[in-house]
Amino acid sequence: MPKPVVSSIAELRERIQRLEGGAGRARKVLPxxxxxxxxxxxxxxxxxxxxxxxxxxxxxxxxxxxxALFAAGVAARTRGKVLWCVTRQDLFAPALAQAxxxxGRVIFVEAGDxxxxxxxxxxxxRHGGLGAVVGEVARLSMTASRRLQLAxxxxGTIGIAVRRWRRATEVADFGQPTASVTRWRVSVLPSEPLPVPGVGRPRWLLELIRCRAGESADFEVESCDAQGRIALFSEMAGGSPQTESGRRRASS
Known part of the structure; x- marks a missing residue:
């Protein structure tokens, strides 16, 4: 006997979800x-x-x-050990701690290439027992990113590819398509002004330039605190953003 139409449709939907990498299933998120x-x-x-x-x-x-500090803040808010992979010994652990x-939570791996x-x-x-896996790479092909996405x-572990370049010619690779679910860009802004001489909390322009099933946006934020949390500018959080010429504001 032929299969019922409802059963066939359910199987087809399941196959489509598998081909899409589970995009149709509800995933846990880290707000x-x-x-x-x-x-x-x-x-x-x-x-x-x-x-x-x-x-x-x-x-x-x-x-x-x-x-790197933005990625550290995300990883800090997960549970369990964090695997951080690099190809050069220039990671500053005290800065990660400030984020x-x-x-004590980080397992550092120095790879040859x-x-x-x-x-x-x-x-x-693939291990499944880590809170997050972070890797610093200059190039990330569709094939390599797809393998990481499937893993x-x-x-259920979050993966973060921090794109770091040794030369200007590698920057263009960031515009190539990958299997990453989101793509972020972080730029340094002047730090928070203080009432006394000194350097205030760092500020970033945080750009969400790609989001699967979502929209692009950009935000002006204060850098990660000791709990790995970013914050909107205080004047913006109060609902009264300034309108300085040339300043980019958080998308509403």
Whole structure:
């Protein structure tokens, strides 16, 4: 006897969801705790069990460091150990701690090259016992990102690819399509002014430049605190954003 039509449709939907990488299933999310940002993300936060990309707004070291601290803040708000993969020994652990990611939670892996680094990331994502897996890469192909995305889906662990470049010619690779669910860009802004001489809390221009099943947006935020949480500017949180010429404001 032929299968009932309803049963056939259900099977077809299940196959489509598998081909889409489970996009039709409800995923657990990690909210930022800021409605202005969370409402831009499907489910109200960063999807767990997915790959996300973060890059600095330029090819300089300052914006690159801000991207790494943003990733550290996300990882800090997960549970369990965090695997952080690098190809060069220039990661500053005290800075990660200021963003909420304490050294005792981090397992550092120094890979010989980016091919080995991607393999370490994939293995970490497949393990399933980690809070997050972070890897610093210059290039990320569709094939490599798809492998990381599938590994993250299978374990439920969040993966973060921090895009760091050694030369200006590598920046263009960030515009190429990947399987990442979201893609962020972080640029440094002048720090928060203080009533006395000194340097206030750092500020970033945080751009959500790609979001699967979501919208692009940009926000001016204060950098991660000791719990890994970002905040909107105080004047914006109070509902009275200034209208300085040339300043980019958080999308409403």
């Amino acid at each position: 930022f705790g800021l409605p202005q940002i969370d409402r831009r993300l499907p489910g109200g936060g960063l999807a767990l069990g997915c790959l996300h990309e973060v890059a600095g707004g330029g090819n300089g070291a300052v914006d690159g460091a801000a991207a 909420g990611l304490l050294p 980016e091919k080995a680094l991607l393999a370490c990331m994939e293995e970490g994502l 993250a889906e299978g374990s």
